Amino acid sequence: MNTSFYTLLPKRDHVLILDQRLLPGKMHYIKMKTYRDAYAVIKHMAVRGAPAIGVTAAFGVWLGARSIKTNDRTRYFSMLGKMGEHLINARPTAHNLSWAVNRMLSFARAGQAGPAEITRRLYREALRIYHEDIDANMKMGGFGAGLIKNGWTVLTHCNAGALATAGYGTALGVLRSAKNSGKKIRIFADETRPFLQGARLTAWELQQDGFDVTLITDNMAGWMMKQGLINACIVGADRIASNGDVANKVGTYSVAILAHAHNIPFYVAAPSSTFDPAITSGREIVIEERPDKEVLTIAGRAIAPDGIKVRNPAFDVTPAKYVTAIITEKGVLFPPYKKGIKKLLGIP
Numbered sequence: 001m002n003t004s005f006y007t008l009l010p011k012r013d014h015v016l017i018l019d020q021r022l023l024p025g026k027m028h029y030i031k032m033k034t035y036r037d038a039y040a041v042i043k044h045m046a047v048r049g050a051p052a053i054g055v056t057a058a059f060g061v062w063l064g065a066r067s068i069k070t071n072d073r074t075r076y077f078s079m080l081g082k083m084g085e086h087l088i089n090a091r092p093t094a095h096n097l098s099w100a101v102n103r104m105l106s107f108a109r110a111g112q113a114g115p116a117e118i119t120r121r122l123y124r125e126a127l128r129i130y131h132e133d134i135d136a137n138m139k140m141g142g143f144g145a146g147l148i149k150n151g152w153t154v155l156t157h158c159n160a161g162a163l164a165t166a167g168y169g170t171a172l173g174v175l176r177s178a179k180n181s182g183k184k185i186r187i188f189a190d191e192t193r194p195f196l197q198g199a200r201l202t203a204w205e206l207q208q209d210g211f212d213v214t215l216i217t218d219n220m221a222g223w224m225m226k227q228g229l230i231n232a233c234i235v236g237a238d239r240i241a242s243n244g245d246v247a248n249k250v251g252t253y254s255v256a257i258l259a260h261a262h263n264i265p266f267y268v269a270a271p272s273s274t275f276d277p278a279i280t281s282g283r284e285i286v287i288e289e290r291p292d293k294e295v296l297t298i299a300g301r302a303i304a305p306d307g308i309k310v311r312n313p314a315f316d317v318t319p320a321k322y323v324t325a326i327i328t329e330k331g332v333l334f335p336p337y338k339k340g341i342k343k344l345l346g347i348p
């Protein structure tokens with residue numbers, strides 16, 4: 001997979017989670033032993049990135065199942081359902097979270113096995129979700145690499161890398177595959193205020209893995225494009241509506257508009273678990289509002305006056321008309337997206 005670290009590592013009775021809040025300074029793994037631990041690592045962003053959140057929640061359902069002490073199937077399903085609902089509520093925007101929890105719950109309810117056996121099987125299902133995510137990323141890499149030309153400089157926003165997935169990455173996976181195929185590419189990483197996923201995570205991840213990466217602050221992207229320094233943009237996604245509108249880290253919308261104004265392709269890479277067929281457009285996407293302190297401080301230090309009003313939406317929505325193509329594990333979708341998304345999800 002050619003990354004020098006792992007984001008999460010399933011063990012026999014727990015899962016190790018890399019605490020991304022401590023990067024790039026320190027590599028520390030949290031031992032996730034209960035479904036409450038799973039809720040906490042997602043809620044407080046020790047693990048983040050839509051696919052990584054989904055995989056973590058899948059193991060969270062299994063850990064929850066392990067704690068249920070009953071042989072009664074009805075009671076078992078009722079308790080498991082409540083735990084699943086709790087996990088889904090940890091963060092509202094990433095579709096992969098509810099997708100993974102619901103897949104685990106449906107898997108549990110299928111068949112006639114007793115609770116103990118279902119719990120054992122749930123571990124294997126969570127492992128399948130974990131491996132499928134890595135596999136999907138590698139396939140996306142294969143499809144997406146063809147869009148990236150030798151010698152290009154590509155701008156990315158937030159972190160859609162191995163750290164945001166079970167491994168390899170979505171947007172950064174495409175860039176890994178392009179590099180592995182022998183193309184010479186340079187990457188510009190937006191720092192991604194306020195949580196600094198670009199500066200702390202993307203810059204770290206790409207540097208670890210030997211990429212030519214340059215860090216810029218978010219407000220520099222337009223000027224870099226104006227000077228002809230950026231050939232393409234590529235980002236991940238947290239939720240994609242059935243018309244192709246894309247929710248991703250706040251600031252993605254600005255990058256897409258800038259790319260459009262400078263005639264630069266704007267690519268999104270996401271697995272099918274990020275697509276939400278239940279919503280017709282981005283207007284229906286719930287945008288998570290995060291604590292004021294993320295805006296008011298940097299590394300714990302105040303950068304604004306006490307009592308100032310703050311807004312902190314963690315995501316924004318880029319309308320489909322600004323998206324040049326969506327790279328998935330089943331192929332590349334081009335506009336208009338509705339038909340392609342239906343086909344991707346097997347919807348008649």
Ligand code: MRU
Nearest residue numbers: 048049050158160164236237249
């Ligand atoms: O708040 P975060 O760090 O969970 O937000 C992550 C993003 O917005 C990523 O770009 C997205 O999840 C795609 S990750 C493959």
